[in-house]
Amino acid sequence: MKKFRGKKRYFRNIWQESTVEQYDLDFGKEGWFDFWHIHLDFYGYGNNSLKIRREHIKAHIALYNDLLEKLQTYEKTYQSWIELVEEDAGLDAVCIHTSTPNEDSFPFKIDSINWECKVPIKFKDLINLNEFNVGHYKWESNNSYIIQSQNKGIKL
Template sequence: MDRRYKKRMDRYWERMRTSAIRSFSSLDTSGWFDYWHCHVDWQGKGDKHPENRESSLKLGYEVLNMAEEFKSKVSGPIQSWWFIHEHSYDDAVYLHSPYENDSPSPYDFEGVDWEKNNNETLLNLVDSKRFRIGTMENEHGTTYVVAPNA
């Protein structure tokens, strides 16, 4: 990867990280979360080069850990998970909690096969003692799901 391009991409990922931190710092711990989510690659730069996709996944995992830290500050039941889609601009970390708006809670991960995962990057990145990885097929193609172990 060209040195100038790498510097530009490093700045981009830092902006995306800063945006995620701002998103979490603006959340109200006494509020509710109806599929609230934070995208980690707004411009889809993770799809341009394999190195970019790896950086996008590393940032997504960092944001998932931010979500876990945020959950520790919330008194009520709250879920977190990370969807990784075929296109990186669709990747997002979610927070969800019960609320009287008819959104099913807890989210049930219907269609996720927790036994099927062939993504070596995720297997090497994600702490299997804390999180489980599964896959599902949907309108986005193959989607990987990373969620806290029960």
């Protein structure tokens, strides 16, 4: 494996990307989100190092908190969450979903989520369990963890 060079600059850019202002999101009356999501670790660098993975998770949580703040002005009902895929950091994402004019799959439900799951030790200390619910489900061969606000938006 090649050495990861330029980490300082890379993470400075990731933290700049972890604000809602970086994305052209429409929170007005006409705006809607059809499973909009962003992968901050698109290339999966977190697969190579727990330290790098944890830094990406922190950035995902910061983006999610910023998104929740912006969604307070949004007049429609919505769902928002962070999805962490244990086997592939490149699939980790922050997501928003609302009803859409295209197809009405809102509210989105994942029936197999276990909201009473044990949170993995590698990222348990990064999540405020008084503020967020954490759930687990299996999708194909992946173990996915959902982090969702306890009191904002509609639960998955």
